Amino acid sequence: MEQVKILVADDESRMRKLVGDFLSKKGYVIIEAADGAEAVDKFFEINDIDLVITDVMMPKMDGWQVLKEIREYSKVPVIMLTAKGEERDELQGFDLGADEYISKPFSPKILVARVDALLRRSNPTDSGEKLEASGIVLDQAAHSVTIDGNPVELSFKEFELLLYFMSNKGIALSREKILNNVWNYDYFGDARTIDTHVKKLRAKMGEKGECIKTIWGMGYKFEA
DSSP states (O other): OOOOEEEEEOSOHHHHHHHHHHHHHTTOEEEEESSHHHHHHHHHHHOOOOEEEEESSOSSSOHHHHHHHHHTTOOOOEEEEESOOOHHHHHHHHHTTOSEEEESSOOHHHHHHHHHHHHHHHSSOSSOSEEEETTEEEETTTTEEEETTEEEOOOHHHHHHHHHHHHTTTOOEEHHHHIIIIIGGGOOSOTHHHHHHHHHHHHHHGGGGGGEEEETTTEEEEOO
16 A cells, blocks of 8 residues: 655644654655655655645745645645634635644644545545445435445444444455554544444444454454
8 A cells, every 4th residue: 555645844843753763663755844845845746645734824835825735736625724823824724725723732633533534535435425335325525324225323332333344345455554544543442343333334234234343352343
């Protein structure tokens, strides 16, 4: 699988290292830029950046201008970092096409969780909005699931859980990994909650619930 590249632009080397260290632990490749102009140059030079994290206040070119330059050519997810917390700053960021807006100081773990969530939303599958396996059709745009043509009513978390399983078909997933990716920064509880949700999801899926295999002592795996 091709490694995900993340561009981190901040004029504070300490901040770049902090963010880079946490993201590197997740297996992401980090490209650093010390100012806005360097960030734009590296974005177009490397050409296959998957996500951008940029500070707002930077020399040579600020984060707003970086965002404008990128948005003219790309819909890559962009997270804005700033010491400002005023509503108008956030609105300006969203108006320009920012995907997330995080005020300093922030928890690096929360930043990583938001990066994970953004990457999942921007690249949910190779095929686009629908996932299909063994008669199960998951439509992300409509947020609906059908099994052999029959609609299945799932809660939001059950839908997210099935989406994560189907997106990682054939891959063994630990409970910790499932918790981090499906619940991310909204939930800080016991991993056993996953078992409860899987039990409910399997029941709603009927005999197709057997596609979700238990890996004893570890987690689960979706097999068509």
